[in-house]
Every structure is written in C-alpha cells, then in structure tokens.
Amino acid sequence: MDELLSVADLETRFRTPEGEVAAVAGVSFAIDPGESLGVVGESGSGKSQVFLSIMGLLAKNGRCSGQVRFRGEDILGLPAARLNALRGSRMSMIFQDPMTSLNPYLTVSRQLTEVVVEHLGLSRDQARARALEALERVGLPDPAARIDLYPHAFSGGMRQRVMIAMAILCQPELLIADEPTTALDVTIQAQILDLMRVLKRESNTATVIITHDLGVVAGLCDQVMVMYAGRLVETGSVREIFYQPRHPYTRGLLRAMPRLDDIQDGLLDTIPGQPPNLQALPPGCAYQERCPQVYPRCRSERPELRILGPRRGVACHLELGP
Amino acid sequence: MSDILLAVRDLKVHFPVRSAGWRGAHCHLKALDGVSFDVRAGESLGVVGESGCGKSTLARALLQLIPPTAGQVLWLGEDIAGLGDRAMRPRRRGLQIVFQDPLASLDPRMTVGDIIGEPLRVFQPELKPDQIRHRVETLMGTVGLLPHMINRYPHEFSGGQCQRIGIARAIVLQPKLVVCDEPVSALDVSIQAQIINLLMALQRQMGLALIFISHDLSIVRHLSHRVMVLYLGRVMELGHRDGLYRNPLHPYTRALLSAVPIPDPDLERARQRVTLTGDLPSPLAPPTGCVFRTRCPMADRRCEEHTPLLEPAGPGRQVACHHWRRNADT
Ligand SMILES: Nc1ncnc2c1ncn2[C@@H]1O[C@H](COP(=O)(O)OP(=O)(O)OP(=O)(O)O)[C@@H](O)[C@H]1O
Ligand code: SF4
Ligand code: SF4
Ligand SMILES: [Mg+2]
Numbered sequence: 001m002d003e004l005l006s007v008a009d010l011e012t013r014f015r016t017p018e019g020e021v022a023a024v025a026g027v028s029f030a031i032d033p034g035e036s037l038g039v040v041g042e043s044g045s046g047k048s049q050v051f052l053s054i055m056g057l058l059a060k061n062g063r064c065s066g067q068v069r070f071r072g073e074d075i076l077g078l079p080a081a082r083l084n085a086l087r088g089s090r091m092s093m094i095f096q097d098p099m100t101s102l103n104p105y106l107t108v109s110r111q112l113t114e115v116v117v118e119h120l121g122l123s124r125d126q127a128r129a130r131a132l133e134a135l136e137r138v139g140l141p142d143p144a145a146r147i148d149l150y151p152h153a154f155s156g157g158m159r160q161r162v163m164i165a166m167a168i169l170c171q172p173e174l175l176i177a178d179e180p181t182t183a184l185d186v187t188i189q190a191q192i193l194d195l196m197r198v199l200k201r202e203s204n205t206a207t208v209i210i211t212h213d214l215g216v217v218a219g220l221c222d223q224v225m226v227m228y229a230g231r232l233v234e235t236g237s238v239r240e241i242f243y244q245p246r247h248p249y250t251r252g253l254l255r256a257m258p259r260l261d262d263i264q265d266g267l268l269d270t271i272p273g274q275p276p277n278l279q280a281l282p283p284g285c286a287y288q289e290r291c292p293q294v295y296p297r298c299r300s301e302r303p304e305l306r307i308l309g310p311r312r313g314v315a316c317h318l319e320l321g322p
Numbered sequence: 323m324s325d326i327l328l329a330v331r332d333l334k335v336h337f338p339v340r341s342a343g344w345r346g347a348h349c350h351l352k353a354l355d356g357v358s359f360d361v362r363a364g365e366s367l368g369v370v371g372e373s374g375c376g377k378s379t380l381a382r383a384l385l386q387l388i389p390p391t392a393g394q395v396l397w398l399g400e401d402i403a404g405l406g407d408r409a410m411r412p413r414r415r416g417l418q419i420v421f422q423d424p425l426a427s428l429d430p431r432m433t434v435g436d437i438i439g440e441p442l443r444v445f446q447p448e449l450k451p452d453q454i455r456h457r458v459e460t461l462m463g464t465v466g467l468l469p470h471m472i473n474r475y476p477h478e479f480s481g482g483q484c485q486r487i488g489i490a491r492a493i494v495l496q497p498k499l500v501v502c503d504e505p506v507s508a509l510d511v512s513i514q515a516q517i518i519n520l521l522m523a524l525q526r527q528m529g530l531a532l533i534f535i536s537h538d539l540s541i542v543r544h545l546s547h548r549v550m551v552l553y554l555g556r557v558m559e560l561g562h563r564d565g566l567y568r569n570p571l572h573p574y575t576r577a578l579l580s581a582v583p584i585p586d587p588d589l590e591r592a593r594q595r596v597t598l599t600g601d602l603p604s605p606l607a608p609p610t611g612c613v614f615r616t617r618c619p620m621a622d623r624r625c626e627e628h629t630p631l632l633e634p635a636g637p638g639r640q641v642a643c644h645h646w647r648r649n650a651d652t
Binding site for chain 2: 186187217
C-alpha cells in the first residue's frame with residue numbers, strides 16, 4: 001500500500017430549497033507520499049467540496065459517499081473523535097481566508113500550542129518552543145516578538161504564514177491548501193509560494209493546491225487534476241497537462257489565459273458560454289454547450305474517465321477515436 | 323497635443339483618519355500622492371499595483387466620485403477636479419466607469435433594459451421609448467447579451483453577464499474614455515477572456531480610450547498600450563508596454579513582473595526570481611525618502627533621505643528611482 005490517500009467514486013450532494021445538487025460526482029484519484037497535486041477548475045466546479053468531504057468538513061446540508069482511504073484506513077464518515085485525531089496532526093487544511101482557521105480572540109501562541117498539546121501531548125513549554133520553531137520556518141519576521149499577539153495584528157501575508165505554521169506544526173503527511181494565495185498581492189503570493197516550495201523540499205509532506213491560477217500549478221505541482229461541473233475531466237503529470245492537454249476544456253483554459261510572456265496580441269481564444277448550472281445539467285457531457293468539438297454522441301452519453309496510463313485519465317468521447 | 327483626452331497633474335487624495343487608540347490622533351492617509359499622466363484618444367493605459375496602492379481611489383477621483391485633495395484633472399482641457407455631481411453630469415457622457423463587482427454595481431430593482439437605457443433617457447430626452455429599446459437591444463447584442471433578456475433583473479445573470487451589462491451601460495452614450503476598475507478580477511478565467519476581448523473589440527470599433535486598472539500584470543500586458551505602475555499612492559514607472567515589460571527600470575516593476583507565475587512548468591521552474599522581503603508598509607506611515615525603500619534590494623542612504631522624482635528615462639518612459647540606470651539595458 002503505497003498510496004497516502006486514495007479516493008474512489010466520491011460523490012457529494014447538497015440539499016437546497018431548489019432540490020438536490022450534486023457538487024461532486026464520481027471523483028477518483030490517489031496521492032502518493034510527498035507528492036504535490038494541483039486541482040484546477042472554474043468557480044463551482046467542486047474543487048473545494050472534494051477536499052472538504054475528505055476532511056469531514058462538509059456543510060450541514062451536505063452528504064457524501066464513496067471510499068476515501070488514508071494510509072489504507074477508510075476515513076469517510078468516520079466518527080468525529082477519530083477524525084479529529086487525524087485532522088490537524090496527520091492531515092491538515094489551509095484556506096484562502098486565514099481568519100476561517102484562526103480564532104480572532106486567542107493569541108497566536110495560544111492557538112499554536114493548543115494544537116501540539118492536544119495532538120502530540122507535549123508540555124506547554126515544549127509546545128511553545130515548537131510553535132516558535134514553526135513560525136520561524138514559515139518566515140514570520142521576528143516570531144518571538146509576535147507570537148503573543150492576536151491575529152488582527154498581522155497583515156494578510158503574515159496571517160497566511162501563521163496558518164501554514166499551524167498546519168505544519170505536527171508535520172502532517174498531507175497538507176491541503178485551498179486557494180492559499182488568491183487573496184494576496186502578487187509579491188506576497190510569491191513569498192508564500194516560495195515558502196511552500198521550501199516546505200515541499202524539506203519535508204515529505206504531500207500537498208494539494210486548489211487554485212484557479214494555472215501559473216501557480218505550473219510552478220509547484222507534480223500532478224494535476226482538472227475539474228468541470230463536479231467531475232474530474234482530465235488528470236496527468238504537470239507536463240502532460242500543460243504540454244499535451246487532451247480534454248477540450250483543459251485546452252480551452254490554457255489558451256484563454258493571457259500570459260506574461262505572451263508575444264501575441266489581438267483577441268484571446270475564449271471558451272464560449274458559461275459554466276453550467278449543476279441543477280440543470282444536460283444529459284451527456286457537461287461541457288457540450290461550450291465545446292468546439294462536440295458531436296452527437298456527447299449529447300446523449302456521459303464520457304467516463306478513461307485511464308490512459310498509471311496517472312493519466314481523460315473524460316471525453318474523442319478519446320475513443322473518431 | 324489635441325488628442326489628449328485626459329491630463330492628470332499632481333493629483334492628491336488624502337483621507338483624514340483617526341489612528342487607533344482611545345486618543346485617536348488625526349492624521350492623513352495619502353491614498354494618492356502626486357500622480358501625473360495623460361491619456362490620449364483611443365489608447366489604453368494599464369494601471370497596476372498591489373492592494374492599497376491607490377488604484378481604485380484613482381478611478382474614483384478621475385470621475386470626481388471622490389473629491390481630490392489637490393492637483394488637476396484636465397478633461398478635454400478643462401479642470402474638473404472638485405466639481406460636484408451636478409456639474410459632472412454632462413461631462414460623464416464622455417467619461418464613464420466600470421466597477422469590479424459586477425452585481426453590486428447594478429441597481430437590483432431595475433431591469434437590464436432600464437439599467438442600460440437610463441443614460442439615454444437622461445441625456446437624450448428626445449428619444450421615444452421604442453427608440454431607446456431598440457438602441458438597448460442592439461447594444462446588448464454588441465456586448466454579447468441576448469436581447470430578449472431585456473426585461474430580466476441583474477440577479478438573474480451570472481457575474482460575467484453582469485459585467486457585460488455594466489459595460490453596455492458605460493458605452494451607451496459613446497463615451498471617449500472608460501475607466502475600468504478591476505473589471506475582470508471577480509470572474510472565472512474562461513469568462514475573463516471573453517470580457518477582455520469585448521473591451522478590446524469595443525475599443526477598436528468605437529475608438530474608445532481605456533484606463534484599465536488591475537492587479538493582474540498578464541491581463542494588463544495583453545490589452546494596454548502604455549502601463550503605469552503605482553506603489554503606495556505614487557507612480558513608480560510609466561512607459562510603453564513592450565519596453566516596460568521587456569526592460570523594467572524600476573526595482574518594484576522588476577519585482578512585480580518576476581512574481582507573476584507563468585503557466586508553463588519548464589519556463590516557470592527555470593525562472594530567476596527577485597522575491598521581495600517584507601510586507602507593504604502601512605499607507606498611514608509611508609517610509610521617508612523613497613516609499614519603496616523598505617523592500618527594495620537596491621536601497622541605500624540616498625533612498626532613505628531623498629524622495630526620487632518621476633524623471634524621463636527614454637522615449638515615453640518615466641521612472642521614480644535614484645538608481646534606475648543600473649537596471650537599464652546597455
Ligand atoms: N452548503 C451548500 N449548499 C448547497 N450547495 C453548495 C454548498 N456548498 C457548496 N455548494 C455548491 O457546490 C458546488 C461546488 O462548490 P465548490 O465550493 O467545491 O466549488 P469550487 O470549485 O471550490 O469553486 P471556487 O473556485 O469558487 O472556490 C457549487 O455549485 C456550490 O454552489
Ligand atoms: S465528450 Fe464531447 S462535448 Fe464533451 S469534451 Fe469531449 S468532445 Fe467535447
Ligand atoms: S530610489 Fe532607491 S529605494 Fe527607491 S526604488 Fe530606487 S533604488 Fe530602490
Ligand atoms: Mg473553492
């Protein structure tokens with residue numbers, strides 16, 4: 001059993017006044033120890049819900065099914081007590097808005113030491129030393145002077161560092177980062193990405209980076225998952241996804257992004273139309289309304305993810321050949 | 323010189339603020355501190371910078387939605403700085419704005435037809451209702467909205483569609499200049515490209531000038547002729563797009579460009595980076611001398627003591643740095 005995390009047929013549904021929404025449907029993938037996985041897709045494509053489901057952090061109106069194994073143990077629907085023991089110590093998650101993880105009424109030292117005391121059973125003094133060390137590692141300037149401050153005394157970039165420090169305190173095997181730099185300025189984003197690169201090099205923590213920024217994925221990830229309308233549409237190594245994209249949506253995304261190193265002017269290639277309404281998905285492929293290569297079969301039959309190699313899959317009828 | 327639509331001279335916007343603490347001394351937040359530039363007919367000027375550098379303040383101060391503290395805003399040769407809403411009204415025919423948050427900027431109780439048509443009713447009262455309706459429907463087609471949706475309300479549209487409505491409204495009177503404040507930041511990548519294309523096409527068809535404000539340097543590169551870089555309320559560098567992106571002269575421009583990730587794994591991993599240390603200083607207490615010096619890898623004593631002025635650095639290029647020559651290609 002090599003895999004750190006393996007997910008099979010994950011399905012996440014929400015009850016809403018307008019009926020049920022399948023936010024995630026039939027998603028399967030695996031992460032190896034130390035690997036870095038990028039998850040991309042448009043807003044509402046289900047990127048966050050996949051990992052919130054795995055972490056047992058779904059909203060109250062959400063339900064999920066499928067199989068999620070962490071180091072071989074089935075963790076989907078585990079009792080809260082057992083999940084809590086895993087969360088924060090062996091797997092942890094950081095969010096776009098650090099204040100969703102940081103308690104504004106507690107000092108940073110209090111929040112950091114609590115995690116270690118709870119999960120590793122260290123004494124207060126040991127825990128504080130450990131917290132200081134983590135703050136140093138994430139490059140918080142002058143940690144000794146700052147550790148006893150409240151989160152609001154920090155800038156956005158510093159809070160993000162504190163949150164990363166909290167997430168790595170117990171040296172988790174899996175770190176999930178949901179849009180960790182989206183709210184930050186580019187120069188601050190560059191600092192945080194540098195930090196994540198260093199953490200990756202220095203530890204064997206596997207990371208998941210959920211982002212809509214393909215540039216972030218290009219610089220940081222080994223594997224990539226592309227999601228559309230709650231499904232996995234393409235997966236492959238970072239080079240496969242960027243240099244040999246096969247799904248029409250992946251190709252469209254890559255072309256629609258203006259690049260800093262662009263030399264071509266004029267109009268951008270675009271993906272026409274808009275992301276589909278999850279509650280009114282057409283039969284067949286969810287991308288059909290926007291796909292330049294759509295053909296009759298796409299309108300009646302849903303393309304399954306076809307496995308093209310150990311870590312390569314595409315969900316598109318074109319893969320069958322004409 | 324006649325093709326200059328807008329000339330901004332030494333524009334300052336200072337907000338009075340009460341500092342924290344129970345005594346709360348009064349001080350000023352210098353959101354914009356001496357900004358000067360021109361915009362010519364039909365050109366697009368990109369404005370880039372990080373949060374708090376004064377981008378949105380600039381957009382609002384140009385339209386007189388906030389009164390400038392000092393300086394001139396010459397619109398078609400006339401100083402409009404400080405004009406009230408009343409006096410600005412006729413001038414807004416030619417000078418329009420599109421905001422970042424597409425939905426929040428539209429009146430939720432008005433139909434799309436009313437939102438887009440309102441400026442027509444105000445400025446061309448002679449138009450009959452069906453003439454207005456016809457103009458609105460044509461325009462909806464131009465910006466990529468289905469004309470039969472004319473009676474719908476904003477909340478029935480997606481973010482990208484709301485931005486199209488905002489753009490339609492901004493161009494219905496055929497303005498000369500549209501200020502776009504982060505018009506695509508709230509949109510998905512695939513929708514961003516659609517809106518960028520729309521703006522570029524409109525610019526070509528109507529000879530529109532654009533001020534395109536964004537924190538996204540890739541997008542700004544794509545649709546600007548010239549680019550202005552702001553930091554803490556001041557202009558750091560201004561120049562033609564290609565020159566500025568190829569050979570950035572200001573250390574801040576260099577750092578900004580090097581911080582933008584490129585969606586190409588091999589290129590991205592092989593890049594040499596200048597990573598800035600430290601955070602943006604508080605705009606309430608900007609550094610003395612050069613405002614960038616606390617993060618600048620080239621800062622020295624002179625930078626601490628003397629504020630660099632914006633000086634010419636080649637054709638169409640201006641830079642505010644004592645040491646820009648060290649960064650120039652030789
Ligand atoms: N509590 C909820 N009740 C109902 N629907 C929900 C709930 N939470 C999420 N959803 C829906 O689930 C779908 C997937 O959401 P998710 O947050 O995973 O998207 P995402 O890909 O992370 O998007 P973003 O890029 O905007 O973060 C969306 O359509 C969303 O509206
Ligand atoms: S299955 Fe058909 S519609 Fe879907 S992406 Fe492939 S070609 Fe396009
Ligand atoms: S003036 Fe000095 S501190 Fe300012 S940008 Fe130039 S070198 Fe850096
Ligand atoms: Mg999300």
